[in-house]
Amino acid sequence: MEKILISACLYGEKVRYDADHCLMKDDLFQRWKDEGRFIPICPEMAGGLPAPRPPCECDPKSGKIVDKDGMDYSDAFKSGAQIALALAQEHKIRFALLKERSPSCGVHMIYDGTFTSQKIAGSGLTTKLLKDHGLQVFSEFDLDRLKSVLDMV
Ligand code: SF4
Structure with a gap:
């Protein structure tokens, strides 16, 4: 059975910048959870950041991940991304379900800095790092598409 790397906040863990979660309620999510498919990770906390923490965005000019005062958190974000990749590789994971709009986990959209x-x-x-290493990454709005792909493997 294919495992799925999932943003820990979607899985219900209170790891967001505001120390809250954004637990998914969809039937498909619950089914995959019951099947034990999910491997949760919060890259930002894995990279050493606490919850709560300042919300960060990617500065499109510099490419750095900063808070609104310009404090640079890029190293923690990069470290967390590497840890997420290592976890995926350890479990031979080919699919990820990540939280849209996050500077770590955003799939199609991010905030503009x-x-x-x-x-x-x-x-x-x-x-980006997971995709560069061959994972297929889906957002919480792509559940039907992820199901279609999983149905074919
Ligand atoms: S880094 Fe990812 S898993 Fe952690 S709170 Fe942000 S969106 Fe959720």
């Missing part, structure tokens, strides 16, 4: 809730097309640091 202005801290004004504006979104742009783009991926988070962990998503």
Whole structure:
């Protein structure tokens, strides 16, 4: 059975910047959870950041991950991404289900670096690294597409 790497906040763990979660309620999520498919990870906490922590965005000019005061958190984000990749490789995981819009886990969209809730097309640091190493990455809005892919393997 294919395992799925999942953002820990989607899995219900209180790891977000505001120390809350965003537990998924979908039937498909519950089924896969009951089947024991999920391997949860929060790359930002794996990289050493606490919860709560300052919300960060990717500065499109510098490529750095910063908070609204310009403090650079890029090293922690990079380290967390590497740990997520190592976990995926350890479990031979080919699929990930990650939280849209996060600077780590965003799949199709991220915030634009202005801290004004504006979104742009783009991926988070962990998503990019996982994709670069061959994983297929889906967001919480792509469950049907992920199911179609899993049905074929
Ligand atoms: S880094 Fe990923 S798993 Fe952690 S809180 Fe942000 S979106 Fe959720």
